[in-house]
Amino acid sequence: MDHQVTRLGALVQARMGSTRLPGKALLPLPLGGPTSVLAQVLARAGRAATLHTTVVATSTLPADDVLATAAAALGVPVFRGDEADVLGRFQQAAAAHGLDVIVRLTGDNPALDPHYLDEAVGGHLAAGADYTLTTGLPLGTNLEIISRAALERAAAQARLPEEREHVTPYLRRHPEQFRLQTLPLTAPGAPASLRLTLDYPSDYALLHLLFTTLPAGFGLAEVGALLAAQPWLPHINHDNQQVRV
Numbered sequence: 360m361d362h363q364v365t366r367l368g369a370l371v372q373a374r375m376g377s378t379r380l381p382g383k384a385l386l387p388l389p390l391g392g393p394t395s396v397l398a399q400v401l402a403r404a405g406r407a408a409t410l411h412t413t414v415v416a417t418s419t420l421p422a423d424d425v426l427a428t429a430a431a432a433l434g435v436p437v438f439r440g441d442e443a444d445v446l447g448r449f450q451q452a453a454a455a456h457g458l459d460v461i462v463r464l465t466g467d468n469p470a471l472d473p474h475y476l477d478e479a480v481g482g483h484l485a486a487g488a489d490y491t492l493t494t495g496l497p498l499g500t501n502l503e504i505i506s507r508a509a510l511e512r513a514a515a516q517a518r519l520p521e522e523r524e525h526v527t528p529y530l531r532r533h534p535e536q537f538r539l540q541t542l543p544l545t546a547p548g549a550p551a552s553l554r555l556t557l558d559y560p561s562d563y564a565l566l567h568l569l570f571t572t573l574p575a576g577f578g579l580a581e582v583g584a585l586l587a588a589q590p591w592l593p594h595i596n597h598d599n600q601q602v603r604v
Contacts, residue, residue, distance in 0.1 A: 365457075365459055366411050366412075366456075366457050366458050366459050366460075367409055367410055367411055367458065367459065367460045367461075367462070367480060368410055368411055368412040368413060368414060368453075368456055368458040368460075368461060368462070369404045369407070369410055369412075369413040369414070369461070369462040369463075369464050369476075370414050370416045370438075370449055370452050370453065370458075370461055370462070370463060370464065371397075371400055371401065371404065371413060371414065371415045371416060371464045371465065371466055372416055372417075372445065372449070372463065372464070372465045372466065372526070373397060373415055373416070373417050373423075373426050373430075373465065373466030373467075374417055374418055374420075374422075374423055374426070374442070374466075375420075375422045375423050375425065375426055376420070376422060376423075377467075377558075379558050379559055380557065380558060380559060380560065380562075380563070383396060383466075383467050383557050383558075383563075384396050384397040384426060384466035384467060385397060385425065385426065385429060386557075386563065388469055388563075388566060388567065388570055389566075389567045389570040389571045390563075390567045392570075395429065396466065396467065396469045396557060396566075397415070397426065397429060397430065397466045398429070398433055399469035399570070400464060400465075400466055400468060400469050400471060401413055401415070401430070401433055401435050403469070403471040403472070403473055403576075404462075404464060404471065404473070404476070406473040406576070407462075407473040407476045407477050407480075408473075408477050409476070409477045409480040409481070410462065410476075410480075412436065412456060412458075413435060413436075413464075414435070414436045414437070414438055414452055414456055415427070415430040415435055415436070415437045415438070415466070416437075416438045416439075416440065416448055416449060416452045417430075417437065417438075417439055418439060418440065418441065418442035418448070419439045419440065419441070419442070420442050423439070426466075427439060436456065438451065438452035438455055438456070440452065443520075443523065443524055444523045444524075445523070445524055445525060445526055446513060446514050446517055446522065446523050446524075446525070446526050446529070447514055447523065449461065449463070449510060449514075449526050450510050450511060450513075450514035453507055453510055454507075454511075458507055459506070459507050460480070460483065460484070460504060460505070460506055460507065461504070461505045461506075461507065461510060462476065462479075462480065462502060462503070462504050463502075463503040463504070463505065463526055463527065464502075467499075467556060467557040467558070468499040468500065468555070468556050468557070469557065469566060469570075470497070470499055470500055470555035470566065470569065470579075470582070471499075471500060472496075472500055472546070472578045472579045473578075474578055474579075475493070475496060475500065475502065475544055475546070475579065476502055478544065479491060479493050479502040479504055479542060479544070480504060482540070482542045483504040483540065483542070486538075486540050487538065488504075488506070488538050488539065488540040489505070489506045489508070489509035489530065489537040489538040489539065490503070490504070490505050490506070490509055490527065490530045490531070490537055490538070490539050490540065491503070491504040491505075491539075491540045491541075491542050492527075492531075492539075492540070492541050492542070493541075493542045493543070493544050494541055494542070494543050494544070494551070495543045495544045495545050495546075495551050496544050496545075496546055496549070496551060496579065497546065497549050497550065497551060497552075497553035497554065497555045497579065497582070498551070498552075498553065498554045498555060498556050498601060499554065499555040499556030499557070500546075500555055500579065501544075503526070503527055505526070505527065505530065509530060509537050510526075512536070512537075513527075513529040513530050513537075516529065517529040546579035546580065546582070546583060547580070547583050548580075548582070548583020548584060548586055548587050549579045549580075549582045549583040549586065552593070552597075553582075553586070553593050554593070554596045554597065554599060554601075555569075555582075556601070558599060558601070559596065559599045561595055561596040561599060562596045562599060564595055564596070565592065565593075565595040565596050568592065568595075569582060569585070572585060573585060
Protein backbone atom coordinates (compact mmCIF):
# COMPACT_ATOMS: atom_id res chain seq x y z
CA MET A 360 0.00 0.00 0.00
CA ASP A 361 1.11 3.51 -0.74
CA HIS A 362 -0.17 4.84 2.57
CA GLN A 363 -1.47 3.57 5.86
CA VAL A 364 -5.01 2.28 5.64
CA THR A 365 -7.34 4.26 7.85
CA ARG A 366 -10.81 3.38 6.61
CA LEU A 367 -12.31 0.22 5.14
CA GLY A 368 -15.84 0.01 3.82
CA ALA A 369 -18.23 -2.03 1.74
CA LEU A 370 -20.02 -0.49 -1.22
CA VAL A 371 -23.19 -2.41 -2.00
CA GLN A 372 -24.11 -2.13 -5.67
CA ALA A 373 -27.90 -2.32 -6.02
CA ARG A 374 -30.64 -1.46 -8.50
CA MET A 375 -34.30 -2.25 -9.06
CA GLY A 376 -34.05 -2.91 -12.81
CA SER A 377 -33.49 -6.63 -13.36
CA THR A 378 -34.83 -8.34 -16.47
CA ARG A 379 -34.83 -11.83 -14.96
CA LEU A 380 -36.16 -11.01 -11.50
CA PRO A 381 -37.38 -7.38 -11.28
CA GLY A 382 -37.03 -5.68 -7.92
CA LYS A 383 -35.09 -8.62 -6.51
CA ALA A 384 -33.13 -6.54 -3.98
CA LEU A 385 -36.34 -5.71 -2.10
CA LEU A 386 -37.96 -9.15 -2.24
CA PRO A 387 -38.71 -10.46 1.25
CA LEU A 388 -36.23 -13.06 2.44
CA PRO A 389 -37.50 -15.40 3.65
CA LEU A 390 -40.73 -15.24 1.68
CA GLY A 391 -43.46 -13.66 3.75
CA GLY A 392 -41.03 -12.19 6.24
CA PRO A 393 -40.35 -8.53 7.09
CA THR A 394 -36.70 -8.51 5.96
CA SER A 395 -35.64 -7.78 2.37
CA VAL A 396 -32.80 -9.33 0.41
CA LEU A 397 -30.95 -6.00 0.62
CA ALA A 398 -31.48 -5.84 4.38
CA GLN A 399 -29.96 -9.32 4.73
CA VAL A 400 -26.89 -8.20 2.75
CA LEU A 401 -26.50 -5.09 4.90
CA ALA A 402 -26.94 -6.99 8.16
CA ARG A 403 -24.25 -9.49 7.21
CA ALA A 404 -21.83 -6.79 6.08
CA GLY A 405 -22.49 -5.03 9.36
CA ARG A 406 -21.22 -8.07 11.26
CA ALA A 407 -17.81 -8.01 9.55
CA ALA A 408 -15.18 -6.98 12.08
CA THR A 409 -12.91 -5.31 9.51
CA LEU A 410 -15.39 -2.82 8.04
CA HIS A 411 -15.85 0.68 9.34
CA THR A 412 -18.93 1.40 7.25
CA THR A 413 -21.29 0.00 4.62
CA VAL A 414 -22.77 2.22 1.91
CA VAL A 415 -25.47 1.42 -0.63
CA ALA A 416 -24.36 2.67 -4.06
CA THR A 417 -27.38 2.93 -6.34
CA SER A 418 -28.33 5.03 -9.34
CA THR A 419 -30.09 8.38 -9.64
CA LEU A 420 -32.96 6.79 -11.60
CA PRO A 421 -36.40 7.42 -10.06
CA ALA A 422 -36.96 3.64 -10.04
CA ASP A 423 -34.16 3.34 -7.49
CA ASP A 424 -35.67 5.88 -5.09
CA VAL A 425 -37.29 3.00 -3.22
CA LEU A 426 -33.87 1.37 -2.71
CA ALA A 427 -32.40 4.57 -1.33
CA THR A 428 -35.39 4.95 0.99
CA ALA A 429 -35.12 1.36 2.20
CA ALA A 430 -31.40 1.69 2.95
CA ALA A 431 -31.89 5.00 4.75
CA ALA A 432 -34.66 3.45 6.85
CA LEU A 433 -32.12 0.85 7.99
CA GLY A 434 -29.69 3.61 8.97
CA VAL A 435 -27.29 2.83 6.11
CA PRO A 436 -25.66 5.66 4.10
CA VAL A 437 -26.61 5.92 0.43
CA PHE A 438 -24.63 7.23 -2.53
CA ARG A 439 -26.41 7.79 -5.85
CA GLY A 440 -24.64 8.11 -9.18
CA ASP A 441 -24.82 7.40 -12.88
CA GLU A 442 -26.74 4.24 -13.79
CA ALA A 443 -24.44 3.19 -16.64
CA ASP A 444 -21.10 4.38 -15.21
CA VAL A 445 -20.91 2.04 -12.23
CA LEU A 446 -17.13 2.35 -12.07
CA GLY A 447 -17.46 6.12 -11.72
CA ARG A 448 -20.23 5.68 -9.18
CA PHE A 449 -17.97 3.48 -7.02
CA GLN A 450 -15.04 5.86 -7.30
CA GLN A 451 -17.22 8.81 -6.29
CA ALA A 452 -18.83 6.88 -3.43
CA ALA A 453 -15.43 5.81 -2.09
CA ALA A 454 -14.21 9.40 -2.23
CA ALA A 455 -17.36 10.76 -0.59
CA HIS A 456 -16.98 8.36 2.34
CA GLY A 457 -13.19 8.57 2.63
CA LEU A 458 -12.61 4.86 2.03
CA ASP A 459 -9.04 3.60 1.60
CA VAL A 460 -10.06 0.02 0.85
CA ILE A 461 -13.35 -0.96 -0.74
CA VAL A 462 -15.13 -4.30 -0.54
CA ARG A 463 -17.49 -4.61 -3.50
CA LEU A 464 -20.80 -6.24 -2.59
CA THR A 465 -24.05 -6.52 -4.51
CA GLY A 466 -27.65 -6.31 -3.36
CA ASP A 467 -28.53 -9.76 -4.73
CA ASN A 468 -26.04 -11.85 -2.71
CA PRO A 469 -27.68 -12.28 0.71
CA ALA A 470 -25.67 -15.35 1.79
CA LEU A 471 -22.49 -13.31 2.30
CA ASP A 472 -20.45 -14.79 5.15
CA PRO A 473 -18.78 -12.11 7.33
CA HIS A 474 -16.10 -14.60 8.44
CA TYR A 475 -14.81 -14.97 4.88
CA LEU A 476 -15.14 -11.23 4.26
CA ASP A 477 -12.81 -10.58 7.17
CA GLU A 478 -10.44 -13.29 5.98
CA ALA A 479 -10.35 -11.79 2.48
CA VAL A 480 -9.69 -8.28 3.81
CA GLY A 481 -6.85 -9.63 5.92
CA GLY A 482 -5.34 -11.37 2.90
CA HIS A 483 -5.67 -8.23 0.80
CA LEU A 484 -3.91 -6.04 3.34
CA ALA A 485 -1.19 -8.60 4.06
CA ALA A 486 -0.35 -8.86 0.35
CA GLY A 487 -0.39 -5.11 -0.25
CA ALA A 488 -2.64 -5.80 -3.23
CA ASP A 489 -4.47 -3.30 -5.38
CA TYR A 490 -7.18 -5.83 -6.17
CA THR A 491 -8.08 -9.14 -4.55
CA LEU A 492 -10.54 -11.68 -5.91
CA THR A 493 -11.46 -14.69 -3.82
CA THR A 494 -12.22 -18.04 -5.43
CA GLY A 495 -13.53 -21.37 -4.21
CA LEU A 496 -16.62 -20.18 -2.34
CA PRO A 497 -20.21 -20.67 -3.59
CA LEU A 498 -21.39 -18.31 -6.31
CA GLY A 499 -22.62 -15.15 -4.63
CA THR A 500 -20.25 -15.37 -1.66
CA ASN A 501 -16.84 -14.68 -3.21
CA LEU A 502 -15.44 -11.20 -2.68
CA GLU A 503 -13.67 -8.41 -4.55
CA ILE A 504 -11.52 -5.92 -2.65
CA ILE A 505 -10.02 -2.82 -4.23
CA SER A 506 -7.63 -0.16 -3.01
CA ARG A 507 -8.84 3.41 -3.35
CA ALA A 508 -5.78 4.40 -5.40
CA ALA A 509 -6.41 1.60 -7.90
CA LEU A 510 -10.10 2.48 -8.14
CA GLU A 511 -9.20 6.12 -8.82
CA ARG A 512 -6.75 5.11 -11.56
CA ALA A 513 -9.22 2.73 -13.19
CA ALA A 514 -11.98 5.36 -13.15
CA ALA A 515 -9.64 7.89 -14.77
CA GLN A 516 -8.37 5.56 -17.49
CA ALA A 517 -11.17 3.14 -18.43
CA ARG A 518 -12.83 4.00 -21.73
CA LEU A 519 -14.72 0.94 -22.99
CA PRO A 520 -18.42 0.76 -22.11
CA GLU A 521 -18.06 -2.64 -20.43
CA GLU A 522 -15.24 -1.21 -18.31
CA ARG A 523 -17.52 1.58 -17.10
CA GLU A 524 -20.68 -0.51 -16.67
CA HIS A 525 -18.86 -2.83 -14.24
CA VAL A 526 -16.42 -2.00 -11.47
CA THR A 527 -13.45 -4.32 -11.88
CA PRO A 528 -12.88 -5.42 -15.54
CA TYR A 529 -10.37 -2.63 -16.21
CA LEU A 530 -8.25 -3.67 -13.23
CA ARG A 531 -8.34 -7.35 -14.15
CA ARG A 532 -7.37 -6.58 -17.76
CA HIS A 533 -4.29 -4.58 -16.76
CA PRO A 534 -2.01 -6.68 -14.56
CA GLU A 535 0.90 -4.52 -15.71
CA GLN A 536 -0.64 -1.57 -13.85
CA PHE A 537 -2.11 -3.18 -10.75
CA ARG A 538 -1.04 -5.66 -8.10
CA LEU A 539 -3.67 -8.33 -8.65
CA GLN A 540 -4.24 -11.20 -6.24
CA THR A 541 -6.37 -14.32 -6.42
CA LEU A 542 -7.10 -15.61 -2.94
CA PRO A 543 -8.39 -19.20 -2.79
CA LEU A 544 -10.80 -19.89 0.06
CA THR A 545 -12.67 -23.05 1.03
CA ALA A 546 -15.98 -23.58 2.81
CA PRO A 547 -16.21 -27.29 3.68
CA GLY A 548 -19.37 -28.81 2.25
CA ALA A 549 -20.31 -25.65 0.33
CA PRO A 550 -18.58 -25.96 -3.07
CA ALA A 551 -17.92 -23.30 -5.66
CA SER A 552 -20.58 -24.90 -7.89
CA LEU A 553 -23.32 -24.02 -5.39
CA ARG A 554 -25.46 -21.03 -6.43
CA LEU A 555 -26.17 -18.66 -3.54
CA THR A 556 -26.86 -15.63 -5.71
CA LEU A 557 -30.26 -14.29 -6.78
CA ASP A 558 -30.98 -14.09 -10.51
CA TYR A 559 -33.90 -16.46 -11.07
CA PRO A 560 -37.02 -17.60 -9.19
CA SER A 561 -35.37 -20.96 -8.45
CA ASP A 562 -32.43 -19.10 -6.84
CA TYR A 563 -34.98 -17.39 -4.61
CA ALA A 564 -36.52 -20.75 -3.73
CA LEU A 565 -33.20 -22.16 -2.54
CA LEU A 566 -32.35 -19.03 -0.55
CA HIS A 567 -35.81 -19.08 1.05
CA LEU A 568 -35.22 -22.67 2.18
CA LEU A 569 -31.83 -21.76 3.66
CA PHE A 570 -33.16 -18.70 5.46
CA THR A 571 -36.10 -20.63 6.94
CA THR A 572 -34.21 -23.81 7.84
CA LEU A 573 -30.91 -22.50 9.22
CA PRO A 574 -30.47 -20.32 12.32
CA ALA A 575 -30.42 -16.55 11.93
CA GLY A 576 -26.99 -15.31 10.92
CA PHE A 577 -25.97 -18.69 9.51
CA GLY A 578 -22.66 -18.96 7.69
CA LEU A 579 -21.26 -21.23 5.02
CA ALA A 580 -20.35 -23.83 7.65
CA GLU A 581 -24.04 -24.28 8.44
CA VAL A 582 -24.88 -24.36 4.73
CA GLY A 583 -22.33 -27.13 4.23
CA ALA A 584 -23.78 -29.16 7.10
CA LEU A 585 -27.31 -28.81 5.71
CA LEU A 586 -26.20 -29.91 2.24
CA ALA A 587 -24.55 -32.97 3.73
CA ALA A 588 -27.90 -33.91 5.28
CA GLN A 589 -30.00 -32.83 2.26
CA PRO A 590 -27.82 -33.31 -0.83
CA TRP A 591 -30.71 -32.65 -3.22
CA LEU A 592 -30.91 -28.95 -2.32
CA PRO A 593 -28.34 -27.68 -4.90
CA HIS A 594 -30.40 -29.24 -7.70
CA ILE A 595 -33.11 -26.60 -7.15
CA ASN A 596 -31.14 -24.00 -9.15
CA HIS A 597 -28.13 -25.90 -10.48
CA ASP A 598 -29.10 -25.42 -14.16
CA ASN A 599 -29.29 -21.62 -14.01
CA GLN A 600 -26.76 -19.79 -16.17
CA GLN A 601 -24.57 -17.07 -14.71
CA VAL A 602 -23.82 -13.96 -16.73
CA ARG A 603 -20.05 -13.54 -16.97
CA VAL A 604 -18.39 -10.13 -16.85
